Amino acid sequence: MxxxxxxxxxxxxxxxxxxxxxxxxxxxxxxxxxxxxxxxxxxxxxxxxxxxxxxxxxSRIEDYYYDRGYHYIAGMDEAGRGPLAGPVVAACVVLPKDFKLLGLNDSKQLTEATRTEFFTIIKKEAISYGISMIDNRTIDNMNIYEATKLAMLQAMEQLDPQPNHMLIDAVELEGLTCTYDAITKGDAKSISIAAASILAKVTRDNRMKEIHSEYPEYDFSSNMGYGTKQHMEALARFGASPYHRRSFAPVRNVTKC
Known part of the structure; x- marks a missing residue:
């Protein structure tokens, strides 16, 4: 040869x-x-x-329900429960049975470039998806846990067709019209929840970058509203922006709120 x-x-x-x-x-x-x-x-x-x-x-959890006759299995996750500023975002997605995206994982384990790439692929190939954003004022009015559940319900309402079964990352959600499993660390155990985590995080990160353009002194485009050292220093110096969660102690305690 x-x-x-x-x-x-x-x-x-x-x-x-x-x-x-x-x-x-x-x-x-x-x-x-x-x-x-x-x-x-x-x-x-x-x-x-x-x-x-x-x-x-x-894919094992999804396959378990496919084998039992469920056709539309939705994954649900949120982004932004812990930050001091910005919205909480929930996403819900129904993937096709033959969906395949190697490297899909908990959004926090992926690079920003990979999340952005997967975000586009998931939205294009999903049977249906919904994304809901609850702002900081609503979070302050009803608390972060209730705001998270509201975002999840709103995201689910956007699905068409509606799911036969829901896989939710760690949240017990009342008022659903279908059966569900609340799975601890589900974004690392279920492709549907992992896909939802990517939709939620990329959507929220993009929103925080928009907010950064209004209030660059807090460096939201880097910290995404989390309480980094630089963020806390800016909060102490400038007080709270209109996007800060005043019900959260580190914000409530600054002198210039």
């Missing part, structure tokens, strides 16, 4: 056009550049296998 140049082999590896029989031959190739390509390719394959396994594990 004619020996192929490293440049040609590199292109074949990048395009995943290397057959198993060819890979075995290339492992015997004495060229250092070829061995580097082989090593990188095998590392890539191992990562894909790991992602395939992770995705399969995170």
């Amino acid at each position: 004619e020996q192929q140049s490293i440049a040609v082999l590199k292109q074949l590896f990048q395009q995943d056009k290397i057959k198993e029989s060819q890979l075995k031959q290339l492992k015997k190739d004495p060229r250092k550049g070829v061995q580097q390509l082989v090593k990188a390719y095998e590392k890539k394959l191992a990562k894909v296998r790991q992602l395939e396994f992770k995705f399969k594990e995170m």
